[in-house]
Amino acid sequence: MKRVLVAAIFLVWAAMLCTIPLFLSFGDPAATDMDTYFIGRGQADAAANNIVTSVVFDFRGFDTLGESVVLFTAVTGVALMVREKRKGEEHEDE
Amino acid sequence: MDALFTLDTGAGFWNPLLWVLGAAVAGVIALVLYSLGRRDYKPGTAQAEPFLSGNPEPEKGLVHVRAGNLYWGFLDAMEGYYSSIVSLHTGDLHDYVLWYLGVSALFLIVVVIIG
């Protein structure tokens, strides 16, 4: 019973994701106006030859800040996990 | 003034101040009833001790009704429902993920078929 359900779920997910190759065309994006702006203006506005860098740090710089913070968060989380517990610190059972 | 405090819900309204006023009035009535009670009650004397058919009073810790025993009747009456719903909470990560995936799949079917 459970196997059938799992198979059905996978089938539906496959169908759901298959809309992507069916309706999007690879190598020929439907609309490009935003990126045309980036390519055209990146060199003048951000003064960088690498448009990806100018997108990453200038046009979408705030995302990059968020991303660095994600890394920092994960490092802090790992530090929390590997820390030494003090003797006698309270135990939380159940 | 009333308009400031009255919550209009479209079908009706509710004024919390009126409610508080009502509660205060009820409190006053309760106080009056309380003052009409017996005057010769004194705590700390034999008057206050419970009478349990002559048995000695059990220890304080034992008379406390623990949480697991509350609503036993309700749980018993709904046993069919509870046995099925509790068994869904397996604590297995796979089941958690599968429920999520399954509900997404169900959503997709509903959304695509109906509109």
Next chain:
Amino acid sequence: MTPPFDLVVCILLVLACFALVRLVLGPTIADRAVAVDTVNTLVVATLILLAVIYRQIVFIDVAIVYALLSFVSTVFVAKYIGGEL
């Protein structure tokens, strides 16, 4: 005339797919590590050739990163199977 770089790229990738066979079969973990190492080498060559095919000199940097760093994971695996990690 441009030398037949793209043909070589194809051959190298086919070879990488053959190395995949060793990755599947490899009786021990060391065999698999060797297969992955081999694929790294092939991929570096592929990257260099592709950079020339695309006429993008800056792409060679990717190949350098590959060549420098791909063996780190191999060393980790080697240390692990040697019981030293």
Next chain:
Amino acid sequence: MITSFIVENSPALMVIVPFIAAFVAPLTGRVAPAVRAWIVGGAMAITSAITLLLASDVYAHGTRLYVFGAQAATQTIAPDSGGIPVRIMFTVDPMSALMLVITAVLAFAVVLYSLTSERDHTGLGSYYTLFLLMVTGILGMVSTGDIFNFFVFLEILSIASAGLIAFRIDGGIAVEAAIKYFVLSTLGALAVLIAIGIYYGQYNALNMALIAQRMQYTLLDQVALVLIVAALAMKCGAVPMHFWTPDAYSMAPSSITALLVVASQASLYGLFRAVFTLYNVTLNAACIGWLLIVLGVLSMVVGVTMAIPQKNVKRLMAYHAISQTGYMLLGVGVGLAVLGNQSFLSAFGYVAMEGGIFHIINHAMYKGLLFLTAGAIFFRIGTYDLNRMGGLGHSMKWTMVFFIIGALAIAGIPPFNGYASKLMIYESVFAFNPILSVIAMVVSILTLASFVKVFHSIFMGPVLPEYKDVKEVPRPMLIGMGILALVVIAFGLFPSIVVDTLVAPAAHALADQGMYIATVIGGGA
């Protein structure tokens, strides 16, 4: 001058201040823990103040836009971009402002509380860092106007929450809860990312207003809708995807649990934002509305019935959180279901949405309060097991008072704030479909019943011998709880003020997609 600077740049400062404090918090802990406490508390206070300032500004002057990296902060559309917003922007409309208010108040109360309650633990530097990052994640999520930026903040929130849920690594059981939470939220975030990819591939846009303007509702958009709605509904703990909620809520430290409530509601906000702002009337409103309603009703019923037999107080409260989330889904779902019909919308749709949104703010306050009281009890007696509690009302009087306030509010007893929002939901939903309203009332009664049980088990009865020398919790914790209790009472006594000033603009801003698009795209041109 400095005030105008702060008001001008408040959306950015709101994020900058906690970030900086979070970065330096672990280092300052090496100097002295007191310094760290002051830095964290001060940063949180400043953040809350800026946030409230921003919210009041939004309520006074309408939607605030803040474009990162442009020539001027309000220049949403670059001069020669052909009329499209290309940069990341914060779009703080009244709905976002409402969430900001909730976050600011609750986070400030919680930080006051946790400065005392967690003082005996190791790893506090990381704790405060993650705490501040979590708050920032919520703030960013609710105020961003860019869909990829939403994803980034969602990830910040998920990772910080996962780390904090696993904070008590003693028995490993908290880590188990964190794994469950984190695997699910990673899956959800990836689903959101795929949806973002689909939007990008179709419309070449990442700005929410631009996507909304170009929305065609093709089959791909339906898939994206499903991915986003399911993921965010899972993140906010709607039945039947709620399984992680009791685990995570019960295992996190109590102050974090109070914040997790807000995190869930930020996800709920994301869900509403996606449905109302990205799609609005292009989708089949009745269908999606009924989906939300069904989710809501299931959440209400299953949540409250699962809560009744629970023995762990925080697990019980977590199930109640699920149940209360159902009310919000119900209210807003009814609003969504009648979105296309203007007469229904003005008759009861707006009221239902106001009820749902009002319930968000109320729920955050009283559920936060309840979790904090549970934490206070744990702080003194070291267990969450209801079977081992009893008679604490004799020694922890203030905690008991706060608990009563919270419990009455969640059960919808007048004159507390839970009643006000529930009343709005009952009456408007009754006009939509009476059965739903009846179910909501029954659920409310069951909520009361289960909180009577909790109250009885914890506070009533004779003093148990093992808890003879239990004292009241320290004052900062009481202050933290007191702030929330005051808010609960105030909202209960003056609901109409809150509804008129905070909630109704939020509901109208949420429902009015055209306004949102006009503000972002039409305004700066």
Next chain:
Amino acid sequence: MLAYIITFILALLLYLLFTAGSGTLWLWSPSELIAGVLLALLTAAVAGKTLCRGKDYRMANPLRLVVLFLYLVGPFLVEVVRANLDVAYRVITGRIRPGIIRVPSGMKTDFSVFLLANSITLTPGTITVDIDEGTNDLFIHNINVPEGWETRPAVKAEELFSLANLPAWIRRIAE
């Protein structure tokens, strides 16, 4: 201190290698040169302790580096070609006779052992499997152990290479 200076010079040279062709100042632009000096300083600060761990500064001598270069393009390359042809022959015919033999290297410094081991790995049908940390003896897997070697307890390093005397070269370079 010397270690930091060596690292600095090496890093600067490498940086200039990477950025060659960037400008007019004889292949480099001025900003690249300034950045190169700064980054090389940073590299020296970070990696200065690792490069010269053995307090062995022989390789700082430019003459030795020239000899190293000559070695790499001369005898080493010849050996590599021969080794590859040999292994190619074995791959095609499948005629192998593997075994692990012990080779006392007689090298004293870390770098010379490193160079010898890598030379052995890349050249004649042999792979360095392990090294005795105390005596610097190498254990070498040979794909085709010549007749008679299996009985000998140790094989001299010079015997491994047939065309050129690589160990002598390495001694000249690194010791």
Next chain:
Amino acid sequence: MIESIVHVLVLVGLVASALMVYFFKDLLAAALAAGFFSFLISLEFYILQAPDVAISQAAIGAGLTTAIFVIAIRATTRFEEDTP
């Protein structure tokens, strides 16, 4: 023509290595296969003209992720248990 063959080869390799990650019982082998997967996906990024992404995938995905997976396998256990 040849470029599309390259493309197909890389993509086939991707699917094959992902399947390997699925089927290997030995977690270390699975981690190695994941490293292999990362190499190939980096190559795919390269072919899709995204060198920035290719570098970061090569350094992070292929180098570091495999490394931390190996460390975690060392710290926990190497083989999957066969319990259903």
Next chain:
Amino acid sequence: MLANLPYIVVVVLFLIGLATIVLKRNLIKIFLGIVILESAVNLFIVSLGYREGGIAPIYTNAPGTLMVLPTPQALTLTSIVIGVATSALLLSFAIVIWKKYGSIEIGFLRRLKE
């Protein structure tokens, strides 16, 4: 449809990753599944920006004027770093679980239920 081969591969990889998560019982295997899933999504986003015959969006001496779209690459960079952060945190969780529970099989992670 066959011209969209990368998208098809994305779908296949996504399903393999999901299967790894749902059907395997070892935590580390599940995390490997998450890595595959993330890579699949990254590949999807990068493929979105590809233009036939385009060159990388970097102004160098290279010929050609048609560039592939830069935004997906920027998004993917973000996504990759988020992926490694996720993996690191999950693995540290797994290590703690191993220390406390003595097993990283999913079947043992069931102390929290009902």
Next chain:
Amino acid sequence: MRMSKIVRTGASILYPFIVIFGLYVIMHGHLTPGGGFQGGAVIATGAALLLVAFSAGEISGMVRKSTLMGQETLGLLLFIGAGILGLIMGAPFFANVLANSGLLFGQAVLPGPNPGELNTAGVLPIMNIAVGVEVWGGLAIVVMYLLSTIEREGA
């Protein structure tokens, strides 16, 4: 434990090489493929190589945990500071105020295909350096933390 002498020597020779290459990648982020993340990840992988080649006792002189932590915080603060630079100059947060300004990294860039010049792109190189330093510290310290869980077990 440590690996054999050959690996150790190789790692210590490769490390400066990797570091300078990573710094090159960071520094040329606005001209060639690469940038802060990539370069930082490259150097962090180099640090992981050192960590795996040497034993815990030997490594303490070469890669220090406190340094890495400080690096991480410093990088983030520098990054957010580069954003705040916009606020100070009267522009919004994250505005690229240094581009084309003639100050540090402020040289105007030629339009069209050209190999590029290092001294351009305004705050972008600063952000690249900041992110590079942060990612370097962050990823290296993750590896260190995870390794420390093994060593404490005392195998």
Next chain:
Amino acid sequence: MIAEILVLACLVIGTVFNCLGILGLLRFPDVYTRMHATTKMTTFGSFFTALAVIVYGASLFLGTGDGQYVTLVLHTAVAAIALAMTNAIGSHAIARGAHRAGIKPAQAVVDRLGEVPP
């Protein structure tokens, strides 16, 4: 013209050796002998393909005098050198690990390392 022939020759050598290396990887009986095939021949082959690119770049530089081809040559050379170095170290590490893990060399006529007490 000479450059083209050289490039072609390098490419052919590189391809052939790579093919043989993979053949050896698939054919040989145990990990050590496989490593012989891959370490030597694949590295050598890849080195020669890189050399082909170097020669190609040099010929272009001599033809056009454009500075960017210097970058091409130098970077390719760096990649090739790094490849050779890391491959040697990596294969040594694997061989050592394999032997420590107890993998005996197949068909071995002699195993001196196995005789050394650990």
